Amino acid sequence: MTSVKDVARRAGVSVATVSRVLNDSPTVTPATRERVLAAVAELGYRRNAVARSLRTDATRTIGLVIGDILNPFFTELARAVEDEARTLGYSIVIGNADERPDRQDHYVRTLLEQRVDGLLLCPTAEITPLVRGTVRDGLPLVFLDRTLPGLQVPTVRADGAGAIAALVRHLRDLGHERIASISGPALLSTGRERTEAFTAAMRACGLPVRDRYLEAGDFRAGSGQAGAARLLDLPEPPDVIFVGDGLMALGALDEIRARGLRIPHDVALACYDDLPWFTHLDPPVTAIAQPVQELGRRAVRALAERIEDRPVASVVLTARLVVRRSCGEKEGSGPA
Structure with missing residues (x-):
């Protein structure tokens, strides 16, 4: 199994520097951070044997990484996920990717290290080595709202x-x-x-x-x-x-x-x-x-099935038009 020392050796830095990078410390230079993260990706390193612990040590927590917490859609979606998770006996830990692949990977890595039982991910556009490796390792993962080409991951979207x-x-x-x-x-x-x-x-x-x-x-x-x-x-x-x-x-x-x-x-x-x-x-x-509420509910249920090693199919829900008056409709116009 790859160790932190292996990563430090590959990147040409100290073990302490690797730790600072993995903990997102602002004291590391961008060049060093990039070199360490490249070594992490190349070696497939995960702290604390996370891949194994996800299968054996249930924490009753689920990680949720969303695109942008300021976007009202994601705010409502996060609330729906939290509500449904609570009914199933799970707690939610949320990360805001801010539509940036590096921040997405930071939260994915952190959540895995915290031994969450599974991940709900609204992926950014870029397929990062960490996300690809997470899929390859078969960790409990469900994509929410968005898809990524070429990755076979159950997805819940509208x-x-x-x-x-x-x-x-x-x-x-x-x-x-x-x-x-x-x-x-x-x-x-x-x-x-x-x-x-x-x-x-x-x-x-x-x-x-x-x-x-x-x-x-x-x-x-x-x-x-x-x-x-x-x-x-x-x-x-x-x-x-x-x-x-x-x-x-x-x-x-x-x-x-x-x-x-x-x-x-x-x-x-x-x-x-x-x-x-x-x-x-x-x-x-x-x-x-x-159907934001239903998206959140179905995503949590799908992930719970994955955590239990049961087969899960993707879910596609239907959006609907709500007619009001901003396009020249007459007073009293209702849903189309």
């Missing part, structure tokens, strides 16, 4: 293609033709899926897909505001902006209001992800609602 198609048909029926999209990053499965579903729905409805109306963001408010600014600066701006998540929608709202534009009279707005405060805006925002 399919929004049908809801996006319903939204585009709804917009067409309201008379909209110039429909733009601010999607998430193409490197993330959720970003790709929503963009592909949007363009497919536009074509199915006989509406033109204009490259200048396709903006890519990063699921952060700043990118939503920047994308909305570019769209509204076009010689022929869109009459609807469909935003790929709640934080980017917040940024788009800021930009629309900063310009003194009215929703939906000057520009209509729709969002993927239905946030609680959407109903309190004037007008309330038309949105695609993911």
Whole structure:
């Protein structure tokens, strides 16, 4: 079995330096940190024989690593996971990856060293050696919300293609033709899926897909505001902006209001992800609602099955369109 001394020898540093890197100490230089983590990956090192302890020493704890704790979707998802885990007798330890592979790996490594019984992971776009090794070793792992290509891991996620198609048909029926999209990053499965579903729905409805109306963001408010600014600066701006998540929608709202534009009279707005405060805006925002509570429940149940060495299949739930008044709907419009 690989030891910490082996890692230190491979990286050309002291055992104490390896320990500081693995504990995410800020006193280590970036170059040294990179060298040590490369040695860890190459040697497949895990402290305290974690791979074996996960199978033999139940701690009744589950690790959850999410993309961004500031994103209301992940906040609600974490709460759903915690509630379901408690009913099954588990406690949750949460790590916020902040959409960064290095932070994701830090929390995955830390949680494994703390001997959690299993991991729920909302993976970043990059397939890191640590995540690949965790899959290879057969540790109890379930992907939540997102997938990674080429890795055979049970996944619990929502399919929004049908809801996006319903939204585009709804917009067409309201008379909209110039429909733009601010999607998430193409490197993330959720970003790709929503963009592909949007363009497919536009074509199915006989509406033109204009490259200048396709903006890519990063699921952060700043990118939503920047994308909305570019769209509204076009010689022929869109009459609807469909935003790929709640934080980017917040940024788009800021930009629309900063310009003194009215929703939906000057520009209509729709969002993927239905946030609680959407109903309190004037007008309330038309949105695609993911079954967040059910996602959390099903993910915990799937992981519990994996911890018990039972076969687990992936789960795909369905998102739905919630019609309000931000796209020019009449007063009293209800769910589509």
